[in-house]
Amino acid sequence: MPSLKDLRNRIASVKATQKITKAMQMVAAAKLRRAQAAAEAARPYAERMETVLANLASGVTGSSAPRLISGTGSDKVHLLVVCTAERGLCGAFNSSIARLARDKANALKAENKTVKIICVGKKGYDILKRQFEKDILEVIDLRAFKQVGYVNAEGIAQNILARFAAGEFDVATLFFSKFKSVISQIPTAQRIIPAEIPTDAPKTDAVYDYEPDESEILETLLPRNLTVQVLRAILENAASEQGARMSAMDSATRNAGEMIKKQTQLYNRSRQAMITKELIEIISGAEAL
């Protein structure tokens, strides 16, 4: 049976924890609003880009197509770009992305393919390094940037492109969490090289003039498309992270509240028991006289 002092201490510490989780929840809620707005503002650009790209790509096929669309012709070496958060305490957010990446890596390895990994965000690295320490090429840390933007995405995309140009891999897949709602984030894998051209994009049968010519536009457009995909992943991730943290902290706060209630009840009960015991002792002492 814990003493009264123990119980008091325990209640005080749970209360302190509850204050922290409550504060974190509110901070996450405020950040979520901004992250969500940023993710939504970036959507139109990505969508338009897809449409234009689909239109262009349908015109350029066969051997004339750039390698970013047609691929290298083999699929021996896979690059997994795993985007996670820099911080923990956000429920299953990081682990679910890492799990998806790990399953994919294991499946590829079972097929005797080489797997290389780039981690964007420290948490994914922390999880994946246990199993794939040797396969991780690089860890990109975005912690220093308060608001990640186009510049960061461009840096990552350039990095990937340089590796592709150097022939380090054949297929690249991007892992991130799609923001659906505050309580639902979907870990997603998206192939970025060779580019996935959406076939269901609204096609226009108009015949376009190209200035400069088609292949040249496509050549400048494809690297940019990669940047946009990376940017989208990062922004969706940021919103998902805050959403996951918000709901995780909400349930943590609720759990702490429940615990305080139980402990307080226990505390009061043992306090009463103590008083009763003392009274009995006094009365029986007086009776013995």
Next chain:
Amino acid sequence: MATFKFELVSPERILFSGDVVSVIIPSTEGEMTVLAGHAPLVATLKAGIVFVQTTDQNGKEFFVNGGLVEVNHGATTILAEQGRFLEDVNAAVLDQEILTAETKLAGSHDEDEQKRLHDTLVQLREFKHVFEQRKAA
């Protein structure tokens, strides 16, 4: 006057969306004006000013740096790599852009990329010159 739908989108947000009478676009092949009923066209952009003539007689100006324009029957879209309101542009912003382009050029080893970055740099310098002249006038 005949109008058409025009959108100016940067990776971060939509800068302009609405019905316009005409748009002047700085394409890599030269400046061009798009009116309603323009033939379908896809062109790349250089650093410069996009001038949008809206229906209410007032023009709006934006600074863009690189990107793509898609002219379609009924709708025109600019996908600008970088875009901002011209009011927000000043010499410091341009200097920063030029500096970024210079560091990128210095750090690049790929020949094609070097050529592209060099073009960007030249365009930016040209634009800065035009911008300063405009300011003086």
